[in-house]
Amino acid sequence: GQQVMQIPQYQHVQEGEDFTTYCNSSTTLSNIQWYKQRPGGHPVFLIQLVKSGEVKKQKRLTFQFGEAKKNSSLHITATQTTDVGTYFCAGAYSGSEKLVFGKGTKLTVNP
């Protein structure tokens, strides 16, 4: 079946360091969404990417969608303690009615 692979599963950084999580699909995605789940909370939508090669920024967060629309990344510059949580990508496929979530990357930030 359709799967979205996400790496790494865990990432520990010192405050101020950068962080990147990657998602990959073996088949072309129609779009990809990113969510953040704080500890003890629920996933919250961050952004959606639709176009090949698309790059979007939200303050210190940069989201990219690959040229082939099979991979995506989320990069956080100069992490802060407020960035802790699990980041999920979720891909949608043409002709499918549902999102397929990656397993998430859990980010911890040491102050």
Place this chain on the structure above:
Amino acid sequence: DGGITQSPKYLFRKEGQNVTLSCEQNLNHDAMYWYRQDPGQGLRLIYYSQIVNDFQKGDIAEGYSVSREKKESFPLTVTSAQKNPTAFYLCASSMWEGGKQPQHFGDGTRLSIL
């Protein structure tokens, strides 16, 4: 305030018992979803519904049942056939466009076995 309300927040199930998790939304969204979250497993889709009186199985529907009698409500029943029900259950909703709309999540229900 528009949003999704899940209840209860915590639920305990005895062996052989069916339990129902509630999910209500006032966002006027067409689509609703149920996910199961286990540590390190991400979110796995149990059931989803695009319109009232219609729903489809997700990837792990066995041992679960749903109904969609009202647009606002999408309750999930965890039946005794689900042998490993301990998990965090999340309900979500979105405008319907086949995965192209953001999903809004409730606060979740944590289900445990007694």
